[in-house]
Amino acid sequence: MAEDSKILLSPPHMSGRERELVGEVFDSNFIAPAGPMIDRFEKAFCATTGHKAAVALSSGTGALDIALRLLGVERGDDVWVADLTFIGGVSPIKFHGANPVFLDVSPDTWTLDPTLLANELEKANKVGKLPKVVIPVDLYGQSCDLDRIVSVCDQYEIPVVVDSAEAMGTRYKDRHAGKGAKFAIYSFNGNKIITTAGGGMLASDDKEMIARAKYLSQQARQPVPHYQHTETGYNYRMPSLCAAVGVGQLEVLDERVRRRREIFAKYATSFNSISSISMMPEASYGASNRWLSVITLDPEKTHVTPAEVCSFADTQNVECRPVWKPMSQQPVFKTERFTSTGVSTSLFSAGVCLPSGSAMRDQQIERVVLAIAGSLKRF
Numbered sequence: 001m002a003e004d005s006k007i008l009l010s011p012p013h014m015s016g017r018e019r020e021l022v023g024e025v026f027d028s029n030f031i032a033p034a035g036p037m038i039d040r041f042e043k044a045f046c047a048t049t050g051h052k053a054a055v056a057l058s059s060g061t062g063a064l065d066i067a068l069r070l071l072g073v074e075r076g077d078d079v080w081v082a083d084l085t086f087i088g089g090v091s092p093i094k095f096h097g098a099n100p101v102f103l104d105v106s107p108d109t110w111t112l113d114p115t116l117l118a119n120e121l122e123k124a125n126k127v128g129k130l131p132k133v134v135i136p137v138d139l140y141g142q143s144c145d146l147d148r149i150v151s152v153c154d155q156y157e158i159p160v161v162v163d164s165a166e167a168m169g170t171r172y173k174d175r176h177a178g179k180g181a182k183f184a185i186y187s188f189n190g191n192k193i194i195t196t197a198g199g200g201m202l203a204s205d206d207k208e209m210i211a212r213a214k215y216l217s218q219q220a221r222q223p224v225p226h227y228q229h230t231e232t233g234y235n236y237r238m239p240s241l242c243a244a245v246g247v248g249q250l251e252v253l254d255e256r257v258r259r260r261r262e263i264f265a266k267y268a269t270s271f272n273s274i275s276s277i278s279m280m281p282e283a284s285y286g287a288s289n290r291w292l293s294v295i296t297l298d299p300e301k302t303h304v305t306p307a308e309v310c311s312f313a314d315t316q317n318v319e320c321r322p323v324w325k326p327m328s329q330q331p332v333f334k335t336e337r338f339t340s341t342g343v344s345t346s347l348f349s350a351g352v353c354l355p356s357g358s359a360m361r362d363q364q365i366e367r368v369v370l371a372i373a374g375s376l377k378r379f
Contacts, residue, residue: 007368009319010191010292013256013359018248025240033058033218033237041243042201044250049176051184051203053210056238056246057217060165060187060200065092066213066236067161067183067202068133073098077132080120082112082144082163083326084344085137088187089163090327101131102328102338109283110347111144112136118152120339125156134160138167139324140353141193141260141291142283143177150180161185165200168193169257169289177286178203188242193256193291193358194249196242257289259358263365264290267354270369276301276376280351294323295372296350304379306352312375318368323351 025037042054057063073079075097081090083102093100103120106113117134124130134153136144143164150160164170164178165187171177178184184203188196202213215221220233238246249256264279271277280294297304306322313320326348328338355368 004317006317007319007355007360007364008357009321009353009355010193011357011359012190012195012197013357015248015252017251018245021244021248022241025244028240030240033239035240037240037247038238038243041196041238041246041250044247045201045203048250048253049203050179051176052205053207054201054203055210055214055217056196056243057200057202057236058238059088059198059236060163060185060189061088061092062217062234062236063185063200063202064089064135064161064163065095066216066234067185068092068096068098069216070209070213071133071159071161071182073132078129079133079135080117080131081135081327082137082139083328083338083340084110084139084324084347085163085327086165086324087327087330087332089135089137089165089185090333098132100327100333100336102326102333102336104339104341104343105139105347107343108281109142109145110139110280110343111142111283112149113341113343114145114148114152116339116341117149121152121156121158130156131158134158135163136160137163138165138170138177140280140294141166141170141289142280143167143170143172143286143288145283145285146172146178146180159183165189166192166291167289169253171287173285179205182206183209188246188249193260193289194246194253196238196246196249199238199242199246256358260290260293260356261288263356263358263360264293266362266365267293267295267369270365271295271372274373274376276304277372290356293354293356295352295354296347297352299350302376304376306350308379309352309372309375312378313368313371316367316371316374318371319355320368320372321353323347323353
């Protein structure tokens with residue numbers, strides 16, 4: 001790779017083992033969303049995360065779609081979700097005709113604010129308008145404070161579906177991120193810390209629910225020789241070829257997390273002398289996988305915007321992006337309710353995601369640092 005080639009935000013990082021496993025699928029001729037490799041991937045995933053059961057699906061969005069159906073979300077229901085997230089963690093709410101209600105995040109973690117959640121649930125209970133489901137989000141690899149969130153929701157018998165799409169390999173207290181909710185969803189999109197070339201996982205300790213999820217993901221086909229259906233399902237099952245890639249990727253997950261944390265630490269050291277830059281904080285209750293290294297710009301110390309940083313970095317062949325645009329600011333959700341403390345809006349106006357791929361060399365990290373520092377001088 002040329003030293004001046006484009007440094008991408010978070011490209012896939014293959015170990016080489018994936019090619020061998022894909023070959024096994026070809027040898028078995030299970031070139032379909034069925035076969036032993038999918039079972040193998042699900043078992044390896046559960047061994048890694050501690051979940052009792054999981055079903056491999058075509059995307060994290062599909063996993064959330066099925067989870068909401070299993071929990072009985074219907075037209076007119078409210079589903080509360082963290083405002084600072086990706087649309088794939090919200091659109092399934094609309095699939096079911098329900099209403100997303102956005103809640104702001106904590107400045108200390110950038111994830112759903114448990115105190116705000118508790119206050120809003122108390123208000124909603126008084127007027128008889130509790131949500132059907134609450135969806136906290138593990139953002140950029142940082143786990144939400146899941147125990148606090150589940151404890152608050154348990155008071156009102158509200159199930160929690162945690163969006164851990166960005167959190168494979170993240171630790172929350174003494175366990176893997178996502179474990180402890182009714183359901184957890186994970187993504188293996190091509191830009192995630194490990195990938196299946198596109199795909200997701202729905203996980204839970206409720207084996208019966210996961211069995212039903214698997215049934216629904218295969219068009220809800222009845223176990224009879226002919227095609228018979230008593231309800232409609234989905235075509236959401238993960239193909240065996242993708243599962244094979246996933247098996248290989250799980251084998252190197254710890255290495256990928258270690259390297260991404262190293263990259264974050266190198267950025268932190270390099271930017272330590274630039275007073276206008278702060279690194280994304282790490283919650284005291286866990287260890288982020290640092291899927292993406294994220295900085296914020298202090299508007300009192302620089303007039304440079306994230307858009308200007310990204311634009312200048314692009315001229316240096318470095319890909320940077322603003323943090324997620326809050327869902328409450330998306331035109332498609334302009335009529336939905338939002339309880340704001342100003343945090344997600346502030347983070348969007350100040351945040352920049354930096355290249356964080358685990359295959360990055362130290363020289364490339366230095367190029368990114370020079371591009372960011374140069375942008376602050378350029379404008």
